[in-house]
Amino acid sequence: MLLEIRHVTQYHYAEPVRESVMEVWMQPQKGARQRLVSFDLELDPPAQLFSYADAFGNAVYHFDVPQPHDRLNIVARSAVETQASPPLPDALDMGEWDRLRSDFVRGEHFDFLHHHGFAVETEALRAFAAERRLDELKARDPLTAVRALSRTIYESFSYETGVTHADSPIDLALEARSGVCQDFAHIMIAICRSWGVPARYVSGYLFTDREAGDRSDPDATHAWVEVFLPSVRWIGLDPTNNVEACERHIAAAVGRDYDDVPPSRGVYKGDAESQLAVGVSVRRARAALTEPEFIRVAQPAFARGGRRRAGAGGLAYDQQQQQQQ
Structure with a gap:
Protein backbone atom coordinates (compact mmCIF):
# COMPACT_ATOMS: atom_id res chain seq x y z
CA MET A 1 0.00 0.00 0.00
CA LEU A 2 1.43 3.38 -1.04
CA LEU A 3 0.44 6.13 1.40
CA GLU A 4 1.02 9.88 1.65
CA ILE A 5 1.13 11.59 5.04
CA ARG A 6 0.87 15.32 5.70
CA HIS A 7 1.46 16.45 9.31
CA VAL A 8 1.03 20.18 9.99
CA THR A 9 1.97 21.76 13.33
CA GLN A 10 1.33 25.46 13.94
CA TYR A 11 2.24 27.47 17.02
CA HIS A 12 1.00 31.01 17.57
CA TYR A 13 2.38 33.16 20.39
CA ALA A 14 0.49 36.04 22.00
CA GLU A 15 3.72 38.07 21.96
CA PRO A 16 6.91 37.54 19.96
CA VAL A 17 9.25 35.04 21.64
CA ARG A 18 13.00 35.50 21.41
CA GLU A 19 14.14 32.01 20.50
CA SER A 20 12.85 28.46 19.96
CA VAL A 21 14.89 25.26 20.16
CA MET A 22 13.06 22.21 18.87
CA GLU A 23 13.26 18.50 18.09
CA VAL A 24 10.87 16.41 15.96
CA TRP A 25 10.14 12.69 15.63
CA MET A 26 8.11 12.72 12.40
CA GLN A 27 10.11 10.75 9.84
CA PRO A 28 8.59 7.32 9.15
CA GLN A 29 10.89 4.41 9.87
CA LYS A 30 12.61 2.27 7.27
CA GLY A 31 12.23 -1.48 7.55
CA ALA A 32 11.30 -4.73 5.87
CA ARG A 33 7.57 -3.94 6.11
CA GLN A 34 7.84 -0.22 5.48
CA ARG A 35 9.78 1.57 2.73
CA LEU A 36 10.32 5.29 3.08
CA VAL A 37 9.89 6.73 -0.42
CA SER A 38 10.22 10.40 0.51
CA PHE A 39 10.30 12.73 3.49
CA ASP A 40 10.13 16.51 3.42
CA LEU A 41 10.19 19.02 6.30
CA GLU A 42 9.37 22.70 5.85
CA LEU A 43 9.70 25.35 8.55
CA ASP A 44 8.49 28.92 8.87
CA PRO A 45 10.45 30.87 10.05
CA PRO A 46 13.44 29.14 8.44
CA ALA A 47 16.26 27.62 10.47
CA GLN A 48 19.25 25.36 9.97
CA LEU A 49 18.41 21.73 10.54
CA PHE A 50 20.47 18.97 12.14
CA SER A 51 19.64 15.30 12.67
CA TYR A 52 20.72 12.35 14.78
CA ALA A 53 19.57 8.86 15.72
CA ASP A 54 18.34 8.58 19.29
CA ALA A 55 18.98 5.68 21.69
CA PHE A 56 16.19 3.63 20.08
CA GLY A 57 17.33 4.21 16.50
CA ASN A 58 14.69 6.83 15.64
CA ALA A 59 15.47 9.69 13.26
CA VAL A 60 15.33 12.98 15.19
CA TYR A 61 15.59 16.45 13.64
CA HIS A 62 16.50 19.48 15.73
CA PHE A 63 16.92 23.19 15.06
CA ASP A 64 17.13 26.64 16.62
CA VAL A 65 15.13 29.71 15.61
CA PRO A 66 17.32 32.43 17.20
CA GLN A 67 15.38 35.52 16.10
CA PRO A 68 12.08 36.93 17.51
CA HIS A 69 8.97 35.28 16.04
CA ASP A 70 5.26 35.11 16.85
CA ARG A 71 4.52 31.86 15.02
CA LEU A 72 6.21 28.56 14.27
CA ASN A 73 4.94 26.34 11.47
CA ILE A 74 6.12 22.86 10.52
CA VAL A 75 4.86 20.82 7.59
CA ALA A 76 6.10 17.23 7.37
CA ARG A 77 5.27 15.32 4.19
CA SER A 78 6.03 11.65 3.71
CA ALA A 79 5.39 8.94 1.18
CA VAL A 80 5.62 5.38 2.47
CA GLU A 81 5.11 2.00 0.85
CA THR A 82 3.88 -0.56 3.36
CA GLN A 83 3.40 -4.30 3.22
CA ALA A 84 1.34 -6.66 5.31
CA SER A 85 3.30 -8.53 7.95
CA PRO A 86 3.71 -12.28 7.50
CA PRO A 87 0.77 -14.11 9.08
CA LEU A 88 1.29 -15.06 12.70
CA PRO A 89 0.55 -18.55 14.03
CA ASP A 90 -2.69 -19.12 15.88
CA ALA A 91 -0.72 -19.81 19.06
CA LEU A 92 2.76 -20.58 20.41
CA ASP A 93 3.83 -23.37 22.70
CA MET A 94 3.86 -22.76 26.46
CA GLY A 95 7.66 -22.93 26.43
CA GLU A 247 -0.15 -2.22 6.12
CA ARG A 248 -2.39 0.67 7.23
CA HIS A 249 -0.07 1.39 10.22
CA ILE A 250 2.92 3.66 9.57
CA ALA A 251 5.52 3.65 12.34
CA ALA A 252 7.50 6.86 12.93
CA ALA A 253 9.34 6.10 16.19
CA VAL A 254 9.50 3.62 19.07
CA GLY A 255 10.30 4.18 22.74
CA ARG A 256 9.50 3.20 26.30
CA ASP A 257 6.46 5.51 26.38
CA TYR A 258 5.05 8.64 24.74
CA ASP A 259 7.58 10.93 26.39
CA ASP A 260 10.45 9.20 24.55
CA VAL A 261 8.97 9.93 21.12
CA PRO A 262 6.55 12.91 21.08
CA PRO A 263 6.01 14.28 17.57
CA SER A 264 7.74 17.45 18.78
CA ARG A 265 9.50 18.82 21.84
CA GLY A 266 11.54 21.88 22.72
CA VAL A 267 11.73 25.19 24.59
CA TYR A 268 11.14 28.84 23.79
CA LYS A 269 12.33 32.02 25.48
CA GLY A 270 9.75 34.65 26.23
CA ASP A 271 6.82 35.43 28.50
CA ALA A 272 4.01 34.66 26.07
CA GLU A 273 1.10 32.24 25.92
CA SER A 274 1.09 29.82 23.01
CA GLN A 275 -1.69 28.18 21.02
CA LEU A 276 -1.26 24.95 19.08
CA ALA A 277 -3.04 23.70 15.99
CA VAL A 278 -2.29 20.29 14.48
CA GLY A 279 -3.61 18.61 11.38
CA VAL A 280 -2.82 15.15 9.99
CA SER A 281 -3.96 13.53 6.78
CA VAL A 282 -3.13 10.01 5.59
CA ARG A 283 -4.33 8.97 2.15
CA ARG A 284 -3.52 6.61 -0.66
CA ALA A 285 -1.00 8.01 -3.13
CA ARG A 286 -2.70 9.22 -6.28
CA ALA A 287 -0.04 7.70 -8.53
CA ALA A 288 2.82 5.26 -8.14
CA LEU A 289 6.06 6.87 -7.00
CA THR A 290 8.94 5.50 -9.03
CA GLU A 291 11.73 7.93 -8.16
CA PRO A 292 14.47 6.66 -5.84
CA GLU A 293 14.10 7.11 -2.11
CA PHE A 294 15.06 10.59 -0.94
CA ILE A 295 14.89 12.79 2.11
CA ARG A 296 14.71 16.52 1.53
CA VAL A 297 14.59 18.90 4.45
CA ALA A 298 13.80 22.46 3.48
CA GLN A 299 13.30 23.77 7.01
CA PRO A 300 12.10 22.05 10.24
CA ALA A 301 10.13 22.76 13.39
CA PHE A 302 7.88 21.81 16.31
CA ALA A 303 6.96 22.34 19.97
CA ARG A 304 5.21 21.68 23.36
CA GLY A 305 3.58 24.48 25.24
CA GLY A 306 3.66 25.43 28.72
CA ARG A 307 5.90 24.71 31.71
CA ARG A 308 7.83 27.78 32.80
CA ARG A 309 11.51 27.30 33.57
CA ALA A 310 14.28 29.61 34.68
CA GLY A 311 16.65 30.16 31.77
CA ALA A 312 19.65 32.26 30.94
CA GLY A 313 18.62 35.59 29.49
CA GLY A 314 14.97 35.35 30.45
CA LEU A 315 12.11 32.94 30.83
CA ALA A 316 12.18 29.66 28.96
CA TYR A 317 9.06 27.54 28.45
CA ASP A 318 9.12 23.82 27.77
CA GLN A 319 7.19 23.10 24.61
CA GLN A 320 5.82 19.75 23.54
CA GLN A 321 3.12 19.01 21.06
CA GLN A 322 -0.04 18.57 23.11
CA GLN A 323 -2.06 16.64 20.58
CA GLN A 324 -2.61 13.16 21.96
CA GLN A 325 -2.04 10.06 19.97
Whole structure:
Protein backbone atom coordinates (compact mmCIF):
# COMPACT_ATOMS: atom_id res chain seq x y z
CA MET A 1 0.00 0.00 0.00
CA LEU A 2 1.43 3.38 -1.04
CA LEU A 3 0.44 6.13 1.40
CA GLU A 4 1.02 9.88 1.65
CA ILE A 5 1.13 11.59 5.04
CA ARG A 6 0.87 15.32 5.70
CA HIS A 7 1.46 16.45 9.31
CA VAL A 8 1.03 20.18 9.99
CA THR A 9 1.97 21.76 13.33
CA GLN A 10 1.33 25.46 13.94
CA TYR A 11 2.24 27.47 17.02
CA HIS A 12 1.00 31.01 17.57
CA TYR A 13 2.38 33.16 20.39
CA ALA A 14 0.49 36.04 22.00
CA GLU A 15 3.72 38.07 21.96
CA PRO A 16 6.91 37.54 19.96
CA VAL A 17 9.25 35.04 21.64
CA ARG A 18 13.00 35.50 21.41
CA GLU A 19 14.14 32.01 20.50
CA SER A 20 12.85 28.46 19.96
CA VAL A 21 14.89 25.26 20.16
CA MET A 22 13.06 22.21 18.87
CA GLU A 23 13.26 18.50 18.09
CA VAL A 24 10.87 16.41 15.96
CA TRP A 25 10.14 12.69 15.63
CA MET A 26 8.11 12.72 12.40
CA GLN A 27 10.11 10.75 9.84
CA PRO A 28 8.59 7.32 9.15
CA GLN A 29 10.89 4.41 9.87
CA LYS A 30 12.61 2.27 7.27
CA GLY A 31 12.23 -1.48 7.55
CA ALA A 32 11.30 -4.73 5.87
CA ARG A 33 7.57 -3.94 6.11
CA GLN A 34 7.84 -0.22 5.48
CA ARG A 35 9.78 1.57 2.73
CA LEU A 36 10.32 5.29 3.08
CA VAL A 37 9.89 6.73 -0.42
CA SER A 38 10.22 10.40 0.51
CA PHE A 39 10.30 12.73 3.49
CA ASP A 40 10.13 16.51 3.42
CA LEU A 41 10.19 19.02 6.30
CA GLU A 42 9.37 22.70 5.85
CA LEU A 43 9.70 25.35 8.55
CA ASP A 44 8.49 28.92 8.87
CA PRO A 45 10.45 30.87 10.05
CA PRO A 46 13.44 29.14 8.44
CA ALA A 47 16.26 27.62 10.47
CA GLN A 48 19.25 25.36 9.97
CA LEU A 49 18.41 21.73 10.54
CA PHE A 50 20.47 18.97 12.14
CA SER A 51 19.64 15.30 12.67
CA TYR A 52 20.72 12.35 14.78
CA ALA A 53 19.57 8.86 15.72
CA ASP A 54 18.34 8.58 19.29
CA ALA A 55 18.98 5.68 21.69
CA PHE A 56 16.19 3.63 20.08
CA GLY A 57 17.33 4.21 16.50
CA ASN A 58 14.69 6.83 15.64
CA ALA A 59 15.47 9.69 13.26
CA VAL A 60 15.33 12.98 15.19
CA TYR A 61 15.59 16.45 13.64
CA HIS A 62 16.50 19.48 15.73
CA PHE A 63 16.92 23.19 15.06
CA ASP A 64 17.13 26.64 16.62
CA VAL A 65 15.13 29.71 15.61
CA PRO A 66 17.32 32.43 17.20
CA GLN A 67 15.38 35.52 16.10
CA PRO A 68 12.08 36.93 17.51
CA HIS A 69 8.97 35.28 16.04
CA ASP A 70 5.26 35.11 16.85
CA ARG A 71 4.52 31.86 15.02
CA LEU A 72 6.21 28.56 14.27
CA ASN A 73 4.94 26.34 11.47
CA ILE A 74 6.12 22.86 10.52
CA VAL A 75 4.86 20.82 7.59
CA ALA A 76 6.10 17.23 7.37
CA ARG A 77 5.27 15.32 4.19
CA SER A 78 6.03 11.65 3.71
CA ALA A 79 5.39 8.94 1.18
CA VAL A 80 5.62 5.38 2.47
CA GLU A 81 5.11 2.00 0.85
CA THR A 82 3.88 -0.56 3.36
CA GLN A 83 3.40 -4.30 3.22
CA ALA A 84 1.34 -6.66 5.31
CA SER A 85 3.30 -8.53 7.95
CA PRO A 86 3.71 -12.28 7.50
CA PRO A 87 0.77 -14.11 9.08
CA LEU A 88 1.29 -15.06 12.70
CA PRO A 89 0.55 -18.55 14.03
CA ASP A 90 -2.69 -19.12 15.88
CA ALA A 91 -0.72 -19.81 19.06
CA LEU A 92 2.76 -20.58 20.41
CA ASP A 93 3.83 -23.37 22.70
CA MET A 94 3.86 -22.76 26.46
CA GLY A 95 7.66 -22.93 26.43
CA GLU A 96 7.60 -19.36 25.10
CA TRP A 97 7.18 -18.16 28.71
CA ASP A 98 10.50 -19.84 29.57
CA ARG A 99 12.17 -18.28 26.54
CA LEU A 100 10.93 -14.86 27.68
CA ARG A 101 12.63 -15.43 31.03
CA SER A 102 15.99 -16.20 29.42
CA ASP A 103 18.99 -14.04 30.28
CA PHE A 104 19.34 -13.06 26.61
CA VAL A 105 15.82 -11.65 26.32
CA ARG A 106 15.97 -9.94 29.70
CA GLY A 107 19.31 -8.33 28.86
CA GLU A 108 18.63 -7.45 25.23
CA HIS A 109 15.26 -5.83 25.98
CA PHE A 110 15.94 -4.41 29.43
CA ASP A 111 14.46 -0.98 28.58
CA PHE A 112 11.17 -2.50 27.44
CA LEU A 113 10.76 -4.81 30.44
CA HIS A 114 10.77 -2.19 33.20
CA HIS A 115 8.05 0.29 34.06
CA HIS A 116 8.84 3.80 32.93
CA GLY A 117 7.19 7.21 32.70
CA PHE A 118 3.51 6.90 31.77
CA ALA A 119 3.64 3.10 31.44
CA VAL A 120 3.76 2.20 35.13
CA GLU A 121 1.93 -0.20 37.40
CA THR A 122 -0.43 1.70 39.73
CA GLU A 123 -3.10 0.70 42.23
CA ALA A 124 -5.75 1.60 39.66
CA LEU A 125 -4.07 -0.63 37.09
CA ARG A 126 -3.85 -3.55 39.54
CA ALA A 127 -7.54 -3.08 40.36
CA PHE A 128 -8.43 -3.13 36.65
CA ALA A 129 -6.34 -6.27 36.12
CA ALA A 130 -8.06 -7.99 39.04
CA GLU A 131 -11.53 -6.93 37.86
CA ARG A 132 -10.91 -8.30 34.36
CA ARG A 133 -9.00 -11.33 35.73
CA LEU A 134 -6.07 -10.58 33.46
CA ASP A 135 -3.63 -12.82 35.34
CA GLU A 136 -5.65 -15.80 34.13
CA LEU A 137 -4.49 -14.96 30.59
CA LYS A 138 -1.01 -16.12 31.57
CA ALA A 139 -2.36 -19.67 31.65
CA ARG A 140 -2.37 -19.40 27.85
CA ASP A 141 0.66 -19.08 25.58
CA PRO A 142 2.14 -15.54 25.35
CA LEU A 143 0.85 -14.81 21.84
CA THR A 144 -2.70 -15.77 22.74
CA ALA A 145 -2.38 -13.83 26.01
CA VAL A 146 -1.28 -10.53 24.44
CA ARG A 147 -3.96 -10.80 21.76
CA ALA A 148 -6.58 -11.34 24.45
CA LEU A 149 -5.18 -8.42 26.46
CA SER A 150 -5.44 -6.08 23.46
CA ARG A 151 -9.04 -7.17 22.90
CA THR A 152 -9.89 -6.71 26.59
CA ILE A 153 -8.59 -3.13 26.59
CA TYR A 154 -10.58 -2.42 23.42
CA GLU A 155 -13.75 -3.75 25.01
CA SER A 156 -13.19 -2.07 28.39
CA PHE A 157 -12.58 1.51 27.24
CA SER A 158 -14.44 3.91 24.99
CA TYR A 159 -12.54 6.15 22.62
CA GLU A 160 -13.16 9.75 23.66
CA THR A 161 -11.02 12.83 23.21
CA GLY A 162 -10.77 15.47 25.92
CA VAL A 163 -10.95 13.05 28.84
CA THR A 164 -7.17 12.90 29.16
CA HIS A 165 -4.27 15.03 27.95
CA ALA A 166 -0.81 14.35 26.57
CA ASP A 167 0.72 14.38 30.06
CA SER A 168 -2.08 12.53 31.87
CA PRO A 169 -1.21 9.46 33.98
CA ILE A 170 -2.98 6.23 33.09
CA ASP A 171 -5.12 6.45 36.23
CA LEU A 172 -7.33 9.10 34.58
CA ALA A 173 -8.24 6.79 31.70
CA LEU A 174 -8.65 3.85 34.09
CA GLU A 175 -11.06 5.82 36.25
CA ALA A 176 -13.07 7.22 33.34
CA ARG A 177 -12.86 3.99 31.33
CA SER A 178 -12.26 6.16 28.30
CA GLY A 179 -9.38 7.90 26.59
CA VAL A 180 -7.37 7.84 23.38
CA CYS A 181 -4.71 5.74 21.68
CA GLN A 182 -1.90 6.99 23.89
CA ASP A 183 -3.73 5.94 27.08
CA PHE A 184 -4.61 2.47 25.79
CA ALA A 185 -1.05 1.87 24.62
CA HIS A 186 0.41 2.83 28.02
CA ILE A 187 -2.05 0.59 29.86
CA MET A 188 -1.24 -2.39 27.66
CA ILE A 189 2.52 -1.79 27.88
CA ALA A 190 2.43 -1.64 31.69
CA ILE A 191 0.51 -4.92 31.90
CA CYS A 192 2.76 -6.70 29.38
CA ARG A 193 5.87 -5.66 31.29
CA SER A 194 4.37 -6.89 34.55
CA TRP A 195 3.99 -10.28 32.82
CA GLY A 196 7.66 -10.26 31.73
CA VAL A 197 6.84 -9.54 28.07
CA PRO A 198 8.97 -6.78 26.49
CA ALA A 199 6.68 -4.05 25.17
CA ARG A 200 7.36 -0.72 23.48
CA TYR A 201 5.36 2.34 22.47
CA VAL A 202 4.97 3.04 18.75
CA SER A 203 4.25 6.57 17.54
CA GLY A 204 3.03 6.95 13.98
CA TYR A 205 0.04 7.24 11.70
CA LEU A 206 -2.94 5.14 10.65
CA PHE A 207 -4.76 5.05 7.33
CA THR A 208 -8.18 4.90 8.96
CA ASP A 209 -10.83 2.51 7.67
CA ARG A 210 -14.23 3.13 9.24
CA GLU A 211 -15.69 0.11 7.46
CA ALA A 212 -13.12 -2.05 9.26
CA GLY A 213 -14.31 -0.65 12.60
CA ASP A 214 -11.50 1.83 13.30
CA ARG A 215 -12.50 4.28 16.02
CA SER A 216 -9.34 6.41 16.26
CA ASP A 217 -9.28 9.99 14.96
CA PRO A 218 -8.31 10.06 11.25
CA ASP A 219 -7.00 13.64 11.63
CA ALA A 220 -4.48 12.85 14.40
CA THR A 221 -1.31 10.90 14.93
CA HIS A 222 -1.70 7.35 16.19
CA ALA A 223 -0.07 5.08 18.77
CA TRP A 224 -0.01 1.34 19.32
CA VAL A 225 2.10 -1.35 21.01
CA GLU A 226 4.80 -3.75 19.88
CA VAL A 227 5.62 -6.79 22.01
CA PHE A 228 8.64 -9.05 21.68
CA LEU A 229 8.15 -12.80 21.59
CA PRO A 230 11.32 -14.80 20.85
CA SER A 231 9.64 -17.13 18.35
CA VAL A 232 8.09 -14.36 16.22
CA ARG A 233 10.16 -11.30 17.23
CA TRP A 234 8.43 -7.90 17.44
CA ILE A 235 4.71 -7.86 16.61
CA GLY A 236 2.35 -4.89 16.60
CA LEU A 237 -1.00 -4.80 18.39
CA ASP A 238 -3.44 -1.88 18.26
CA PRO A 239 -5.71 -1.96 21.34
CA THR A 240 -7.54 1.18 20.21
CA ASN A 241 -8.98 -0.59 17.18
CA ASN A 242 -8.66 -4.26 18.22
CA VAL A 243 -6.42 -5.16 15.28
CA GLU A 244 -2.89 -6.34 14.70
CA ALA A 245 -0.62 -3.74 13.09
CA CYS A 246 -0.98 -4.06 9.33
CA GLU A 247 -0.15 -2.22 6.12
CA ARG A 248 -2.39 0.67 7.23
CA HIS A 249 -0.07 1.39 10.22
CA ILE A 250 2.92 3.66 9.57
CA ALA A 251 5.52 3.65 12.34
CA ALA A 252 7.50 6.86 12.93
CA ALA A 253 9.34 6.10 16.19
CA VAL A 254 9.50 3.62 19.07
CA GLY A 255 10.30 4.18 22.74
CA ARG A 256 9.50 3.20 26.30
CA ASP A 257 6.46 5.51 26.38
CA TYR A 258 5.05 8.64 24.74
CA ASP A 259 7.58 10.93 26.39
CA ASP A 260 10.45 9.20 24.55
CA VAL A 261 8.97 9.93 21.12
CA PRO A 262 6.55 12.91 21.08
CA PRO A 263 6.01 14.28 17.57
CA SER A 264 7.74 17.45 18.78
CA ARG A 265 9.50 18.82 21.84
CA GLY A 266 11.54 21.88 22.72
CA VAL A 267 11.73 25.19 24.59
CA TYR A 268 11.14 28.84 23.79
CA LYS A 269 12.33 32.02 25.48
CA GLY A 270 9.75 34.65 26.23
CA ASP A 271 6.82 35.43 28.50
CA ALA A 272 4.01 34.66 26.07
CA GLU A 273 1.10 32.24 25.92
CA SER A 274 1.09 29.82 23.01
CA GLN A 275 -1.69 28.18 21.02
CA LEU A 276 -1.26 24.95 19.08
CA ALA A 277 -3.04 23.70 15.99
CA VAL A 278 -2.29 20.29 14.48
CA GLY A 279 -3.61 18.61 11.38
CA VAL A 280 -2.82 15.15 9.99
CA SER A 281 -3.96 13.53 6.78
CA VAL A 282 -3.13 10.01 5.59
CA ARG A 283 -4.33 8.97 2.15
CA ARG A 284 -3.52 6.61 -0.66
CA ALA A 285 -1.00 8.01 -3.13
CA ARG A 286 -2.70 9.22 -6.28
CA ALA A 287 -0.04 7.70 -8.53
CA ALA A 288 2.82 5.26 -8.14
CA LEU A 289 6.06 6.87 -7.00
CA THR A 290 8.94 5.50 -9.03
CA GLU A 291 11.73 7.93 -8.16
CA PRO A 292 14.47 6.66 -5.84
CA GLU A 293 14.10 7.11 -2.11
CA PHE A 294 15.06 10.59 -0.94
CA ILE A 295 14.89 12.79 2.11
CA ARG A 296 14.71 16.52 1.53
CA VAL A 297 14.59 18.90 4.45
CA ALA A 298 13.80 22.46 3.48
CA GLN A 299 13.30 23.77 7.01
CA PRO A 300 12.10 22.05 10.24
CA ALA A 301 10.13 22.76 13.39
CA PHE A 302 7.88 21.81 16.31
CA ALA A 303 6.96 22.34 19.97
CA ARG A 304 5.21 21.68 23.36
CA GLY A 305 3.58 24.48 25.24
CA GLY A 306 3.66 25.43 28.72
CA ARG A 307 5.90 24.71 31.71
CA ARG A 308 7.83 27.78 32.80
CA ARG A 309 11.51 27.30 33.57
CA ALA A 310 14.28 29.61 34.68
CA GLY A 311 16.65 30.16 31.77
CA ALA A 312 19.65 32.26 30.94
CA GLY A 313 18.62 35.59 29.49
CA GLY A 314 14.97 35.35 30.45
CA LEU A 315 12.11 32.94 30.83
CA ALA A 316 12.18 29.66 28.96
CA TYR A 317 9.06 27.54 28.45
CA ASP A 318 9.12 23.82 27.77
CA GLN A 319 7.19 23.10 24.61
CA GLN A 320 5.82 19.75 23.54
CA GLN A 321 3.12 19.01 21.06
CA GLN A 322 -0.04 18.57 23.11
CA GLN A 323 -2.06 16.64 20.58
CA GLN A 324 -2.61 13.16 21.96
CA GLN A 325 -2.04 10.06 19.97
